[in-house]
Amino acid sequence: MRGDDGNDNRDGVTGPVDADAVLVRLEDLLLSLPSDRALPDLPDLLDRAGVPEDLLHRDDRILKVLHEAILARPLNRVADAQHLRSEVELLTLEVEVLTDRLTAEDTHPVDLAAATARLAEVTARLEEIRELL
Structure with missing residues (x-):
């Protein structure tokens, strides 16, 4: 080129x-x-x-x-991009922790329900972020 x-x-x-x-x-x-x-x-x-x-x-x-x-676009400031990157890292870590809780055999059913609900919230937020990128 x-x-x-x-x-x-x-x-x-x-x-x-x-x-x-x-x-x-x-x-x-x-x-x-x-x-x-x-x-x-x-x-x-x-x-x-x-x-x-x-x-x-x-x-x-x-x-x-x-x-x-x-x-004219999202993430037009370095601080915004850094904040979003940190958020993605924390959400990714949270997904790992929640997945461990959901797959553990000794997790109480109430905790399973809470972890499932939170995992849905975290996944939805990660999807929102993916749409920005």
């Missing part, structure tokens, strides 16, 4: 990168992604849009489009 010289080698055509065409491809890609979910990793996103790395430093419009796209 991208040559070592910064030229766009899509479809076998080699030549200088047309910044306007790259910007349009990036905008089209961003518009095609669900707006209620976080963006994919930046390197993947840039590769899918065919944005040469050096163009990021030469054309402020690309940075502006990326910045606006990040702000």
Whole structure:
């Protein structure tokens, strides 16, 4: 896709990168992604849009489009992403503990019911988080 010289080698055509065409491809890609979910990793996103790395430093419009796209989506702050990551880690640990309780032979029926109900809540929250990503 991208040559070592910064030229766009899509479809076998080699030549200088047309910044306007790259910007349009990036905008089209961003518009095609669900707006209620976080963006994919930046390197993947840039590769899918065919944005040469050096163009990021030469054309402020690309940075502006990326910045606006990040702000318009969930998890647009590092603190939010870190909080969510910690929550996922804790919920995953809780699933393991609840699973152990549910599979233990000496668990009281009342505790089984409580663990089953809590496992459903935790699983639902993990599903909500998965939908954001």
